[in-house]
Amino acid sequence: MNRLLVVGFILWITMVIFTGCDSVESSSADVSGDWLIPENEIFDGGPGKDGIPALKSPALTKPSNISYLANNDLVLIVNHNSEVRIYPHPILDLHEIINDEIGDKSFAVTYCPLTGSGICWDRMVFGEKTTFGVSGLLYNTNLIPYDRNTGSNWSQMQLRSVNGPLLSTVVKTYPIIETSWATAKNLYPDADVVSISTGYSRNYGTYPYGDYRTNNSSLIFPVNNSDGRLNEKERVLGLLSNSSTKAYRINDFQNGEVIIDTINSDRFLIYGDSGKNIICAFNITNINKDVVFSISNTFSSYVLSDNLGNNFDLFGNSQNSNARNLESAKFFIAYWFAWAAFYPDTDLYQK
Amino acid sequence: MKSIYFYIFIFTVILNGNSVFAQACCTAGTPLLGSLEMTSAPKGILQFGFTFDHNSLTDVLSGSSELKNQERERISESLLFEVNYGLTNRISVTSLFSYIRQERTISQSSNKLSAAGIGDIVLMVKYSLVPFDIFNNQELSIGIGGKIPVGNSSLKSNGILLPADMQPGTGSWDGIFWSYYSKGNFIFTDLTLMGNISYRMNGDNDRFENSAKGYSFGNELISSIGFNYPLNSTFDLTFIMKYRNAQNDTFGNEDIPNTGGNWVYLVPGISSYLVNNLSARLNGEIPVFRKVSGTQLTTTFSASVSIFYSLNIFEGSFK
Numbered sequence: 060m061n062r063l064l065v066v067g068f069i070l071w072i073t074m075v076i077f078t079g080c081d082s083v084e085s086s087s088a089d090v091s092g093d094w095l096i097p098e099n100e101i102f103d104g105g106p107g108k109d110g111i112p113a114l115k116s117p118a119l120t121k122p123s124n125i126s127y128l129a130n131n132d133l134v135l136i137v138n139h140n141s142e143v144r145i146y147p148h149p150i151l152d153l154h155e156i157i158n159d160e161i162g163d164k165s166f167a168v169t170y171c172p173l174t175g176s177g178i179c180w181d182r183m184v185f186g187e188k189t190t191f192g193v194s195g196l197l198y199n200t201n202l203i204p205y206d207r208n209t210g211s212n213w214s215q216m217q218l219r220s221v222n223g224p225l226l227s228t229v230v231k232t233y234p235i236i237e238t239s240w241a242t243a244k245n246l247y248p249d250a251d252v253v254s255i256s257t258g259y260s261r262n263y264g265t266y267p268y269g270d271y272r273t274n275n276s277s278l279i280f281p282v283n284n285s286d287g288r289l290n291e292k293e294r295v296l297g298l299l300s301n302s303s304t305k306a307y308r309i310n311d312f313q314n315g316e317v318i319i320d321t322i323n324s325d326r327f328l329i330y331g332d333s334g335k336n337i338i339c340a341f342n343i344t345n346i347n348k349d350v351v352f353s354i355s356n357t358f359s360s361y362v363l364s365d366n367l368g369n370n371f372d373l374f375g376n377s378q379n380s381n382a383r384n385l386e387s388a389k390f391f392i393a394y395w396f397a398w399a400a401f402y403p404d405t406d407l408y409q410k
Numbered sequence: 411m412k413s414i415y416f417y418i419f420i421f422t423v424i425l426n427g428n429s430v431f432a433q434a435c436c437t438a439g440t441p442l443l444g445s446l447e448m449t450s451a452p453k454g455i456l457q458f459g460f461t462f463d464h465n466s467l468t469d470v471l472s473g474s475s476e477l478k479n480q481e482r483e484r485i486s487e488s489l490l491f492e493v494n495y496g497l498t499n500r501i502s503v504t505s506l507f508s509y510i511r512q513e514r515t516i517s518q519s520s521n522k523l524s525a526a527g528i529g530d531i532v533l534m535v536k537y538s539l540v541p542f543d544i545f546n547n548q549e550l551s552i553g554i555g556g557k558i559p560v561g562n563s564s565l566k567s568n569g570i571l572l573p574a575d576m577q578p579g580t581g582s583w584d585g586i587f588w589s590y591y592s593k594g595n596f597i598f599t600d601l602t603l604m605g606n607i608s609y610r611m612n613g614d615n616d617r618f619e620n621s622a623k624g625y626s627f628g629n630e631l632i633s634s635i636g637f638n639y640p641l642n643s644t645f646d647l648t649f650i651m652k653y654r655n656a657q658n659d660t661f662g663n664e665d666i667p668n669t670g671g672n673w674v675y676l677v678p679g680i681s682s683y684l685v686n687n688l689s690a691r692l693n694g695e696i697p698v699f700r701k702v703s704g705t706q707l708t709t710t711f712s713a714s715v716s717i718f719y720s721l722n723i724f725e726g727s728f729k
Contacts, residue, residue, distance in 0.1 A: 081527035081562045081578065086520065090568045098569040099619045105573040109519035110482050192519070196570065260478040267705055269667040277664040281621030 095221040096198050096214060102280050104197050108205070111193040112259060113156035113167075119144070119251040122244040127255055127264045130241035133336070135177045136250070137235055138374045139164045143250040145243050146170075149263045150253050151177070155202055157253065158182060158190040166233055167191040169215050171202035172268060173279060174397035175294060176216055181231035184208070199400040200280040216393065216401045218299075234387035236373045239336040246360045246373070278396070286399035288407055296338045297398045297405070299389045300325050304402040306395070307331070309338045311410045315354045317363065319343070320408065327388055328352055329408075330363055330373075337362075340388035341375050449590050450536040450551040451496035454724045459492040465712040474701040482707050485513040488529070495723075499541050504553070506532040510561065510578040527578035529561040534586060547594030547602075557584040557610070563617055574617060574659070580627055581615030602638040604650070607631075623662035628670045631655040636677070643683070650677035652695075658703060671702030673709070691716045 094101065128134070128147055135146040139161040146157055151170035158167045165182040169191065182189055189208040196203040202215040211223030213230060220228040243250070255263045271277050275291040289295070295306040300322040312318075312331025320327050324344070331338035332354075343350075351366040361370035361378050363385075370378040375385030399405060451457050467484035470477045489509040496502040508529035515522045534555025542549035561579020565572050574580070587609045596603040609631050614624025636650030652675045658665035679693035695712040702708055 081525075081565055083525045083565050083567045083572065084523070085567045086522040090570060094569075097620075099571070101570050102618075103567070103570055103573050103576075105575070106482065107514050107516045107523060108521040110516050112481060112518060260480075262472045262475070262477070262705070265472065267668065269665065269704065271667060274664065276662065279661060279666055281618045281623065283620050 090194075090196070090212065090222065092222060093226065095219070095227060096217070097283075100198060100281075100283055101203070102197050102200075104195050104280075106193075107195045109192050110195055111153070111155050113158060113190070113192045114150075114154045114253075114257055115158040115190055117150075117157055117159065118254040118256045120254040122248055122250060122252055124254075125240075125244075125252055128240040130239060131336075132240045133237055134240050134243045134252075135168055135170065135179075135235050135237050136243055136247065136373070137161065137166065137168065137179055137233065138372070138376070139233075141376070143247045145247065145250050145252040146177075147240065147253060148172075148177075149266070150255065150257065152267055153261045153263065154257070154259075155193050156191050156204055164233070167204070168235065169202060169204055171215055171397075173197070173271070174199070174201040174216065174393050175272075175292075176201065176391055176393035176397060177235060177237055178215060178218070178391045179233040179235035180204075181233065183231075184225065184228065197280055199282045199397065200278060201397060201401070216391075216397065232389065232391075234339075234374050235391070236337070236339055237392045242335045242337055282396060282400035284400045284403040285396070286403070286405075288399075289395040291394060291396035293395045294392055295395050295398055296329065296331070296340060296390050296392055297402065298322070298327060298329075298340055300327070300342075303406070304398075304404070305406040305408060306398055307338065307340075307408045309333050309336070309392075311408065312338060315362075317352050317354060318408075319352070322406075328363075328385070330354075332362075337373070338392070339373050340390045341385040342388045343385065345386070449549060449592070450500070450538045450541070450553075451494045451502040451720075452541070453496045453499045454722050455494075455496045456721050456723055457492075457494040458719045459490070459494070459716060460718075461488070461490040461492070461714055461716040463488040463490065463712065463714040466710045467707050468710045469700075470705065470707050471700055471702045472705040474699075477705070480707075481516055481518045483515040483517070484707055485515075487511045487513075500538045502536045502538075504532070504534040504536060504555070506534075508561070508578075512576045512578075514576060523567060523572075523576070525565050525567075525572055525576045525578065527562045527565065530579045531558045531560050532556070532586065533558065534588060536588070542592075549590070549592050551590045553586075553588035553590075555586045555588070557582075557586060559583060559615070563615055571617065574615075574625060574627070577617075580612065581617055582613040582626060584613055585611040587611075596637070600640050603635075604638060604648075605633075605635045607633045621662075626660045628657035628659050630657075634677070638681075646681040646683075648677070648679040648681065648693075650679070651675070652677050668702075668704035668706055671700070671706065671708070673697055673701075674699035675709075687720045689718045691718070 133148040137144050142161050146168045152172045156167055156169050165188050167180045167182050170177040189206040191204040191206055194203045194205040194212050203212050205212050209224040211220045211225035214221045218230050220226055298305045303322050307329055310333050312333050315332040318329050326344045328341045328343045353364055355362050355364050360372045363371040369382045371385050375387050377384050465486040470480045491507045494504045510529040511526040513524040534553045536551050536553035538551045540550040559579050559581050563577045563579045563581030565577055589607045591605045593603045611629050612627045614626045617625050632654050634650050634652035639647045654673045656670045659669040676696045676698050681691040683689050693714045
């Protein structure tokens with residue numbers, strides 16, 4: 060009996076000795092080196108690097124062919140030389156990054172479903188065209204894309220590389236508008252829309268995160284700042300002006316409004332319409348203060364007018380080719396909790 | 411006449427082939443609840459079980475619909491060592507030790523991540539409401555215990571915390587309820603009916619350094635029913651249907667999307683009474699129904715091989 064007890068004990072001890080040390084092995088060397096963000100606040104989201112597959116040069120279709128979108132589904136709109144492309148959230152929820160190009164402009168539409176932030180990034184980095192993929196990592200529960208040329212990791216909402224050979228490089232962004240599908244197809248009925256023929260088998264009609272969009276208590280990963288001024292999941296326009304930031308509530312823009320705001324010495328025009336679920340911002344510092352802006356009388360792709368008779372679309376393009384365009388401000392829309400986590404000193408516009 | 415050891419094996423090891431090897435997506439660490447292999451041990455009987463479990467997760471489900479052309483694969487492997495000792499003919503104690511290895515592969519980027527370590531430990535007291543004897547050929551036992559979080563739940567890769575379901579341990583103290591029933595000579599045949607219900611109530615862990623909110627794996631219910639059929643004096647076949655329900659994981663008491671679900675598995679197995687108190691068992695586990703919450707990578711198949719050994723501390727008391 061004693062011999063058998065010893066055998067059992069040896070079995071267990073052997074198991075412990077041969078396997079007893081905790082170990083981790085990774086084939087990826089892309090996350091080594093210094094980080095500009097606290098490493099203990101970066102989390103592996105679970106699917107792994109490229110476990111959420113980014114798209115490249117997606118198939119396109121016309122709004123009239125779209126049946127998988129509801130009118131209140133959100134979409135992102137990119138406009139280059141009047142060529143408009145629409146990127147629906149239901150596709151971005153499951154791919155997070157779409158590498159695309161219009162004409163000579165190469166860009167990546169990056170969208171984080173956990174922070175509700177959609178930002179258009181230039182894919183030309185130091186003269187080299189790259190594509191972005193999903194690293195599978197999160198900081199402040201926000202997407203960390205990586206570029207496939209160098210393997211550098213980038214913080215989406217910090218708009219810079221936070222790890223790798225391109226450490227601290229700031230990404231160049233392009234204007235992008237977030238609104239509802241109803242508004243988008245009304246404004247741009249001839250736009251190209253990303254099709255669900257992505258090459259991947261996914262349920263694009265089903266939101267993948269339950270009640271996350273509306274449940275203010277629901278966070279999947281921790282964030283390092285909580286700001287009770289607004290509900291966590293309220294969508295805000297976050298404006299970046301040099302070292303200052305300011306947030307604007309879409310709900311403050313009832314039935315279409317224009318406000319002129321000043322941050323430090325810069326003047327900004329913020330146009331919003333909560334009924335149409337739309338908001339955008341322009342830097343008008345260089346425009347004479349005598350110029351008065353207002354909402355266009357008819358809601359078409361030209362949503363703004365000035366007292367000089369010019370009309371402007373959501374991207375600041377003037378209807379009159381001889382007139383100057385409005386300069387888009389540096390902004391993006393995100394859930395309030397995320398904006399406040401990344402920019403804890405942010406001002407909040409008070410109506 | 412067969413020795414009492416033979417019957418003890420049959421009713422404590424081989425027949426308890428309702429090896430509910432619960433391990434699906436979003437289950438961290440050891441499939442501990444489903445890995446309690448042995449029934450109550452009679453007084454003085456010391457049982458050892460040594461199991462290797464391989465679990466392959468390649469199917470992605472959205473609800474109950476399988477999504478094709480997936481890029482992810484998970485493998486979960488466990489070494490389990492269970493010790494069971496009968497204090498009396500009704501009361502026994504069980505402990506389960508584990509070593510866990512998890513592997514995640516993303517085909518698109520050829521990215522592979524593996525993590526391994528000692529898993530959590532289960533300690534349990536079992537009570538036989540109806541102790542087995544060779545005359546009534548049945549047993550009804552219940553057990554209660556806990557899972558002690560000795561396994562590492564904060565493993566990092568390049569300084570970054572791994573996901574909860576890649577960790578060897580859960581980091582939480584959990585409560586476990588266990589019950590087992592078997593009836594030999596079922597409807598006057600050589601069949602033995604077996605049934606099992608287990609429940610694990612999970613506590614919170616504090617895996618996030620920058621948050622006071624607790625993370626908890628979803629509570630888990632496993633229920634199984636099946637039969638054992640002796641092919642001959644050496645081999646037995648088992649056929650089990652197993653149901654598993656896992657509730658959503660929570661963070662700060664809010665449900666985490668894409669966790670939890672319902673599964674039904676077919677668990678065929680073959681057991682062999684080898685020599686002198688030594689037996690072996692080979693089990694497969696094939697999902698026949700899966701309905702997950704949201705979209706999840708989930709079990710495609712699993713297989714396990716076990717060796718059991720039993721001895722009487724008071725040698726000579728059995729013939």
